[in-house]
Amino acid sequence: MGLLSLAIWMPIAFGAALLAFGREEHAKGVRWVALVGAIVSFLVTVPLFTRFQNGTAAMQFVEKTSWISRFNVNYHIGLDGLSLWMVLLTSFITVVVVISAWEVITERVNQYMGAFLILSGFMIGVFSALDGILFYVFFEATLIPMYLIIGIWGGPNKIYAAFKFFLYTLLGSLLMLVALIFLYNKSGGSFDILAWHKLPLGSTAQTFLFFAFFAAFAVKVPMWPVHTWLPDVHVEAPTGGSAVLAAIMLKLGAYGFLRFSMPIAPDASHEWAWLMIALSLIAVIYVGLVALVQQDMKKLVAYSSVAHMGFVTLGFFIFNELGVSGGIVQMIAHGFVSGAMFLGIGVLYDRVHSRQIADYGGVVNTMPKFAAFALLFAMANCGLPGTAGFVGEWMVILGAVKANFWIGLGAATALIFGAAYTLWMYKRVYLGPVGNDHVKELSDINAREFLMLSLLAIAVLWMGLYPKPFTDAMDASVTELLRHVAVSKLPS
Amino acid sequence: MIDKLSWVTIYPEIVLLVMACIIALVDLSDTSPRRTRTYVLTLLTLLVVAVLTGMAAIDGKTSYGFGGMVVSDSMGNWLKCFSTIALMVTLIYGRPYAADREMLRGGELFTVSMFALLGMFVMISGSNFLLIYLGLELLTLSSYALVALRRDNAVASEAAMKYFVLGAMASGFLLYGLSMMYGATGSLDLNEVFKAISTGKVNHQVLVFGLVFIVAGLAFKVGAAPFHMWVPDVYQGAPTAVTLLIGAAPELAAFGIIIRLLVDGLQPLAIDWQQMLAVLAIASLLIGNLAAIAQSNLKRMLAYSTISQMGFMLLGLVAGSDLSGTQNAQAAYSASMFYIVTYVLTTLASFGIILLLAREGFESEEITDLAGLNQRSPLYAGVMAIAMFSLAGLPPLVGFYAKLAVLQALIASGQAIYIGLAVFAVMMSLVGAFYYLRVVKVMYFDAPVTATTVSASFDVRTVLMINGALILILGVLPGGLMTLCYDAIAATLAH
Numbered sequence: 001m002g003l004l005s006l007a008i009w010m011p012i013a014f015g016a017a018l019l020a021f022g023r024e025e026h027a028k029g030v031r032w033v034a035l036v037g038a039i040v041s042f043l044v045t046v047p048l049f050t051r052f053q054n055g056t057a058a059m060q061f062v063e064k065t066s067w068i069s070r071f072n073v074n075y076h077i078g079l080d081g082l083s084l085w086m087v088l089l090t091s092f093i094t095v096v097v098v099i100s101a102w103e104v105i106t107e108r109v110n111q112y113m114g115a116f117l118i119l120s121g122f123m124i125g126v127f128s129a130l131d132g133i134l135f136y137v138f139f140e141a142t143l144i145p146m147y148l149i150i151g152i153w154g155g156p157n158k159i160y161a162a163f164k165f166f167l168y169t170l171l172g173s174l175l176m177l178v179a180l181i182f183l184y185n186k187s188g189g190s191f192d193i194l195a196w197h198k199l200p201l202g203s204t205a206q207t208f209l210f211f212a213f214f215a216a217f218a219v220k221v222p223m224w225p226v227h228t229w230l231p232d233v234h235v236e237a238p239t240g241g242s243a244v245l246a247a248i249m250l251k252l253g254a255y256g257f258l259r260f261s262m263p264i265a266p267d268a269s270h271e272w273a274w275l276m277i278a279l280s281l282i283a284v285i286y287v288g289l290v291a292l293v294q295q296d297m298k299k300l301v302a303y304s305s306v307a308h309m310g311f312v313t314l315g316f317f318i319f320n321e322l323g324v325s326g327g328i329v330q331m332i333a334h335g336f337v338s339g340a341m342f343l344g345i346g347v348l349y350d351r352v353h354s355r356q357i358a359d360y361g362g363v364v365n366t367m368p369k370f371a372a373f374a375l376l377f378a379m380a381n382c383g384l385p386g387t388a389g390f391v392g393e394w395m396v397i398l399g400a401v402k403a404n405f406w407i408g409l410g411a412a413t414a415l416i417f418g419a420a421y422t423l424w425m426y427k428r429v430y431l432g433p434v435g436n437d438h439v440k441e442l443s444d445i446n447a448r449e450f451l452m453l454s455l456l457a458i459a460v461l462w463m464g465l466y467p468k469p470f471t472d473a474m475d476a477s478v479t480e481l482l483r484h485v486a487v488s489k490l491p492s
Numbered sequence: 493m494i495d496k497l498s499w500v501t502i503y504p505e506i507v508l509l510v511m512a513c514i515i516a517l518v519d520l521s522d523t524s525p526r527r528t529r530t531y532v533l534t535l536l537t538l539l540v541v542a543v544l545t546g547m548a549a550i551d552g553k554t555s556y557g558f559g560g561m562v563v564s565d566s567m568g569n570w571l572k573c574f575s576t577i578a579l580m581v582t583l584i585y586g587r588p589y590a591a592d593r594e595m596l597r598g599g600e601l602f603t604v605s606m607f608a609l610l611g612m613f614v615m616i617s618g619s620n621f622l623l624i625y626l627g628l629e630l631l632t633l634s635s636y637a638l639v640a641l642r643r644d645n646a647v648a649s650e651a652a653m654k655y656f657v658l659g660a661m662a663s664g665f666l667l668y669g670l671s672m673m674y675g676a677t678g679s680l681d682l683n684e685v686f687k688a689i690s691t692g693k694v695n696h697q698v699l700v701f702g703l704v705f706i707v708a709g710l711a712f713k714v715g716a717a718p719f720h721m722w723v724p725d726v727y728q729g730a731p732t733a734v735t736l737l738i739g740a741a742p743e744l745a746a747f748g749i750i751i752r753l754l755v756d757g758l759q760p761l762a763i764d765w766q767q768m769l770a771v772l773a774i775a776s777l778l779i780g781n782l783a784a785i786a787q788s789n790l791k792r793m794l795a796y797s798t799i800s801q802m803g804f805m806l807l808g809l810v811a812g813s814d815l816s817g818t819q820n821a822q823a824a825y826s827a828s829m830f831y832i833v834t835y836v837l838t839t840l841a842s843f844g845i846i847l848l849l850a851r852e853g854f855e856s857e858e859i860t861d862l863a864g865l866n867q868r869s870p871l872y873a874g875v876m877a878i879a880m881f882s883l884a885g886l887p888p889l890v891g892f893y894a895k896l897a898v899l900q901a902l903i904a905s906g907q908a909i910y911i912g913l914a915v916f917a918v919m920m921s922l923v924g925a926f927y928y929l930r931v932v933k934v935m936y937f938d939a940p941v942t943a944t945t946v947s948a949s950f951d952v953r954t955v956l957m958i959n960g961a962l963i964l965i966l967g968v969l970p971g972g973l974m975t976l977c978y979d980a981i982a983a984t985l986a987h
Contacts, residue, residue: 019874067971070971070975070978111870137888137892147929147932148936151936152936152937159933159937162933167929170925171922174918175915177899178899178903178914178915181896181899181900182911184903
């Protein structure tokens with residue numbers, strides 16, 4: 001079994017073991033097994049980075065064995081510069097999420113931890129899959145654990161949220177399935193994604209494929225106007241669920257655009273780029289304004305996620321190197337930052353059991369250490385230089401200005417709105433005099449929470465101060481992708 | 493015409509018939525309430541039959557007996573093998589339930605269900621209109637008796653009555669259609685009929701007229717809309733053990749005769765029956781899925797879900813009939829076979845859980861009766877969840893590959909209308925996902941109404957676990973079963 005396979009199956013094996021053998025009454029042991037599982041799974045992915053060859057667009061760590069021979073489906077996995085960091089991000093966030101749930105989750109601990117570990121394996125599978133059906137299987141399979149996570153450990157309106165999440169995202173994926181089978185037939189019986197990249201396709205077929213993939217990925221990202229499920233789900237999901245959803249699951253959609261829509265249907269992508277850019281700008285500007293008026297912290301961060309993911313899709317569809325790399329960097333940065341924001345809200349929620357901004361005020365007086373972390377993440381969320389949030393946004397805006405000044409200008413306004421809603425929330429929650437008795441009784445973060453937030457803080461600063469390893473790894477793949485997308489596939 | 497080879501083709505049937513009679517006699521002296529002796533003997537017989545048919549299936553030879561009346565081929569033997577196993581599983585799941593409700597008093601449950609199985613066998617291996625019809629009647633008559641097994645129960649009696657009246661009408665349709673075919677072609681033998689129609693000298697109008705009745709009769713039997721009216725009432729009204737009995741194995745047999753009659757015998761009329769099946773499929777997907785949403789009774793919901801699943805299965809047949817290249821056509825038919833086999837596997841698991849939860853004097857039929865099952869018994873909740881997700885067509889469970897294969901068959905034709913059909917089918921399965929999810933929701937998210945843990949005897953627990961695991965294992969490695977179905981269909985259509 002290769003390294004990449006190990007990265008996929010290790011967390012799944014641990015998760016399955018927890019489900020099968022973990023007992024309700026042994027919560028303590030279960031937590032430790034889950035932590036060991038998450039750390040081991042993370043350590044398995046580290047060599048993927050250290051052994052990764054920069055400067056080539058070729059797939060690395062490739063494994064290929066026949067899986068369903070009747071349909072020529074292969075267990076075909078590999079990594080390139082577009083997917084490498086997503087895998088590392090996933091395994092890293094999983095460790096953080098396991099730590100975050102430590103004392104917070106008290107019922108059905110084995111099922112909670114098991115679901116997250118299995119989910120982690122599935123998501124790594126999505127980022128590694130080079131076979132259409134394998135991709136689809138992992139992509140869809142993520143719905144099952146997430147549905148259970150929201151529905152079992154979620155808030156008061158969790159059932160509505162769980163159904164909304166499931167059915168919304170399933171709708172998109174099912175259309176993608178039709179597209180995958182269509183490509184299988186067009187290519188003469190192959191599910192090989194890389195082979196599909198070379199397939200000549202007529203303009204009708206490309207348009208059909210583009211919108212079928214759009215249905216799947218735009219819902220997942222989520223782009224305006226199909227983003228409405230996200231705030232609802234975030235509000236109801238447990239802290240860990242929100243963190244994973246924002247940090248990784250949304251990236252499955254963005255990644256899909258890079259791996260499927262753009263290279264398989266380049267002409268349609270160019271033709272419909274105006275639509276993608278328009279929707280992205282609406283997400284950036286309009287949803288940013290919507291975030292400004294939120295009363296619920298989680299809803300605010302959820303809308304801010306939609307706006308930030310708008311940057312990602314905007315970067316992709318301006319088709320230049322800065323934009324695409326910026327989009328990918330933004331994906332990773334948003335993974336760290338939004339994960340941290342949701343975990344921070346979780347810290348407060350565990351103590352006060354409220355997410356309303358109005359219920360807080362002056363938290364810095366009682367929780368100084370925590371407020372310092374929160375400030376760092378808030379700064380990263382508004383894209384302050386030196387933090388992860390800056391690099392991606394800056395690259396995308398630069399790319400956008402290169403392509404068209406007005407698009408760049410529109411995108412840049414997001415920095416203002418981003419700063420406005422984030423800082424205003426920070427002011428109302430943390431600064432000022434102590435707001436009420438609840439806040440007065442708050443105790444500062446314990447060692448576990450400190451550890452969890454430190455891990456994310458290191459990641460945010462590292463990426464902000466020294467983004468080179470991130471961009472170096474993806475450069476060759478981005479160049480190759482753009483070179484590929486620039487060539488028309490229409491049969492002449 | 494009756495030579496030594498003829499008998500070889502019907503060994504399993506002979507074993508089944510003889511043993512059913514013997515078991516009926518043995519049962520006279522077995523007076524224990526749970527009928528352990530009868531039960532064990534029945535299972536042993538079924539095991540032998542399953543092995544016999546399985547070996548014949550692996551052997552893969554096609555042979556005719558009794559002057560072409562009976563055919564023994566790969567597809568038929570696999571279907572027989574699977575239906576035998578399905579019946580074994582049904583009896584294992586159903587015995588505690590039946591014993592609690594005094595349905596084992598005369599041991600008829602075992603003997604009559606063996607006769608029902610014999611009926612399926614005859615249907616599957618009939619290569620002659622008459623024989624197919626005889627088998628069908630043996631199956632349905634046994635089913636009527638089984639549904640009415642709790643004769644003191646008003647609901648069950650009503651279900652039996654509905655089943656009988658509508659079933660008799662369906663049989664009448666089928667018989668009428670078959671006789672039209674006989675009138676037009678002058679033969680009851682499928683191969684002769686095929687030849688006669690291929691010549692193109694037979695009056696097409698008469699053929700199509702007969703065909704309409706045959707398709708309507710078959711649609712009744714599989715429960716495709718708009719001939720589905722009996723399905724919800726009978727599923728709900730029959731004792732759950734019997735619901736499983738008529739809902740699982742017979743679907744395989746029904747698939748068998750559809751292939752024999754329509755694909756094998758009436759292939760030259762494909763263009764005509766294809767349109768009818770397409771309409772049936774669309775109606776089934778629409779009515780089944782939409783009506784299932786509104787159900788609060790679990791058995792009734794599963795009945796509507798069956799209707800929608802049959803619609804999906806029919807799409808494979810529709811696609812197959814339109815593909816000129818034989819290889820693609822075989823792929824399409826085998827997709828349908830894969831669909832039906834995996835559907836039966838999943839149905840067994842879901843009804844197995846319902847049977848398990850039904851206690852003395854309590855039926856556990858409402859969806860809300862599953863509330864909090866995860867807290868009471870994570871294992872059984874897991875099996876049920878796997879079954880529901882599989883029926884919804886979610887990977888990595890086997891139901892996904894069933895849908896994938898059918899969609900692939902549809903899209904392989906390359907015609908826009910079929911791609912449209914595929915999109916329609918996936919939209920309908922999105923609707924379906926809603927009510928399957930609701931079952932999972934009730935089990936995992938709702939608080940339990942009762943604190944009693946669920947207990948099951950060793951045999952039931954083991955089989956249920958294997959059943960659930962198979963749905964998952966075949967979901968991870970579906971290749972073997974897919975190839976099996978493909979080879980079986982290819983062998984059957986080749987001659």
